[in-house]
Amino acid sequence: MTVQTDIFAEWAAQVLAVRSGRWQPERDRAFWHEKAAHYDAGQPPLPNTVAWLRERLTGADSLLDVGAGTGRLTLPLADAAARVTALDHSPDMLAVLRGKGPPAHLDMRCQELADALQDPTLAPHDAVLSAWSLAYLPDLRAALTGLLRLARRDLYLLEDDGLGSPHVTLRRQLAGQPRAQRASSLRRALHALGESPEHRPITEERELTFPDTAALLAQTRLPLPDAEALAFLLPYLTPEGGGWRYRWTFDVHVLHVPVRERP
Structure with missing residues (x-):
């Protein structure tokens, strides 16, 4: 007999076990305070992912990018919608985005996601994008329910599924610390909420x-x-x-x- 585990309890346990304590908002903000200035230099471009999203944003009047950070995805997607909101709880990451001269129709909102999801001043958007922004939120049920409520047309969740660079993957294997398969967990969570997400792996290259x-x-x-x-x-x-x-x-x-x- 297959035992069904509670994906939301499983997710919360994994988040709360993270030694860095980044599930505490103040610790996560401190982490990004140190990383913000050099974050972009360490990130690979995602041309295939951007192209795929741009095609599917056709006709969307508004886009909400949750965990927008320095605008890694927000900026290349900004001209796909008439109104764009970049939400992040790190003022340092948003400062980097502001320094890039974003277009006038892009609004930046510095707020904790948990607070934003309960804030009536954050209106629903046609499309909601959450890229690698849920990893340190213990209450996954509330986060997904809130994001679905804010999405009038489409919700896009972007995550990894256990494999990163060859050297990091091997280091984790040798240390007996396999990387969390967050994409699979998010898929299970959406199914638990009665949703049937489409799953699309998009291959990118790092050099x-x-x-x-x-x-x-x-x-x-x-x-x-x-x-x-x-x-x-x-x-x-x-x-x-x-x-x-x-x-x-x-x-x-x-x-x-x-x-x-x-x-």
Whole structure:
């Protein structure tokens, strides 16, 4: 007999077990205070994901980007809607977005998501996008219920599903710390709420360059002898000058709830 677990209790337990304590809003804001200035430099572009979303935003009058941060997705999608709201609880991340000169029809809102979902001044939008923004929210039921309420037409949730860069994935495996499969968990949670999300993995590419082998090994920090670490990485490496080009692909998992099709 298959035992059905409570996905919402399971999610909350995983969040509250995070040693950094980032489920506490003040700790998460402190984390982004340190990261904001250099965040964009460490993030890969997501051209395929942006193109896929832009096509599906056709005809949307308004877009709400939850956890918009520095505008990684907000800005390339901004001209797809007449009104755009970028919601984030980090003033430092929104300051970076503001410094990029966003268009006049983009409104920035600095507020905790839990508070925003209860705030009557945050009006529903045709499309709601939440990209990697629910990971540290213990009350997933309330978050998803609130996002569905704010979405007049479409809700898009973007997450990972356990696999990241080859070196980080191996480090976690060797340490016995598999990465959380959040996309699968979100899918289960939506089903528990009576929704039937469409699931679309979108393949993107990440590339890093290193001047020499020492720099490569220092970045990847694999707990292996250098020769073994290099042998593991070799399928992803291309020699370049005296150094290396390190390239891998990864999937962005999109869960799409077409709200307009609800009975």
